[in-house]
Amino acid sequence: EAGVVQSPRYKIIEKKQPxxxxxxPISGHNTLxxxxxxxxxxxxxLIRYENEEAVDDSQLPKxxxxxxxxxGVDSTLKIQPAELGDSAVYLCxxxxxxxxxxxxxxxxxTVV
Amino acid sequence: GDSVTxxxxxxxxxxxxxxxxNCTYTATGYPSLFWYVxxxxxxxxxxxxxxxxxxxxxxxxxxxxxxxxxxxxxxEKGSVQVSDSAVYFCALILNxxxxxxxxxxxxxxxxxx
Numbered sequence: 001e002a003g004v005v006q007s008p009r010y011k012i013i014e015k016k017q018p019x020x021x022x023x024x025p026i027s028g029h030n031t032l033x034x035x036x037x038x039x040x041x042x043x044x045x046l047i048r049y050e051n052e053e054a055v056d057d058s059q060l061p062k063x064x065x066x067x068x069x070x071x072g073v074d075s076t077l078k079i080q081p082a083e084l085g086d087s088a089v090y091l092c093x094x095x096x097x098x099x100x101x102x103x104x105x106x107x108x109x110t111v112v
Numbered sequence: 113g114d115s116v117t118x119x120x121x122x123x124x125x126x127x128x129x130x131x132x133x134n135c136t137y138t139a140t141g142y143p144s145l146f147w148y149v150x151x152x153x154x155x156x157x158x159x160x161x162x163x164x165x166x167x168x169x170x171x172x173x174x175x176x177x178x179x180x181x182x183x184x185x186x187x188e189k190g191s192v193q194v195s196d197s198a199v200y201f202c203a204l205i206l207n208x209x210x211x212x213x214x215x216x217x218x219x220x221x222x223x224x225x
Contacts, residue, residue: 004155031211042116042201042215043156056212091156098211103148103156 002026004104006092012110018080021107025073025094032069033101034077035091043091049075082111114139116202118216125192125223133187133219135176135202143204145169145178145185146213150199159187159200192223 005024013019025032030051035043046065048056051072060067064083069075079086089108093101119134137143147159147169160169165180174189185202202216 033211035213041217042203043213044215045212048210048212056210093156095211100158101211101213102158105153105155 004092004094004102006090006104006107008107009105010108010110012112013082015084015111016081018078019082019109020076020078021090021092021109023075023077023092023094023104025075025092026102029094029096029102030072031095031097031101032075033091033093033095034067034075035093035103037089037091037106039088046077079109082109084111087111114143114204114206114214116204116214116216118200118202118219121199121218122220122222125221127194127223127225128191129223131187131189131192131196131221133200133202133221135185135187135216137183137185137202137204139183139204139206141206142180143206145176146203146205147174147176147185147187148201148203148215150201150218152198156201192221194223194225197221197223 032049034046037043047060049069067077089106091106093103095101115138144163146161148156149159160171162169162178168177176185176187199218199220201218203213
């Protein structure tokens, strides 16, 4: 069974440019999470979806970050415009309901 | 607020040494506790978990016991291998209805032959 797939694995962009990350959860998992992992720190939740509904986006900086999960399957996280401080690893995870969360390998973003 | 604190790393051990990585938590209510591991170049993987006080989680020779009285969930392994070199994260879910994991900062373990 395929795990959580994220792309790209690495992205380097100039500040003020837009960037998007894509996540394909495990088949059948209705809950999807985006976490932000800064260097040397643990992941922090940005947004949680149940099916296509964002049920917890309290930690998502809405001035520049947006996310969508059309049809309740794949999800995209976007940053526009990117800032130097956005350099981090963006992790996607999925679960069946409130069950165990499975993580993707993450997208490492470098803003220069 | 709810939080998890881990011992500072990196932890460097020789092969077959005993491992302890300390983890304490602050939480309102009764959280479930987890240890995740991140091997180089890979995603986070669940290593073990415990859902109530005095439960012991175990996997791959690693163990951790949920201690409510000391709000701790220390990770232990009797004999580490080079292949255990990774970053270890302690985490909690405060309310299973949300599924939101709260992580510690991670502890890097390096095992030398």
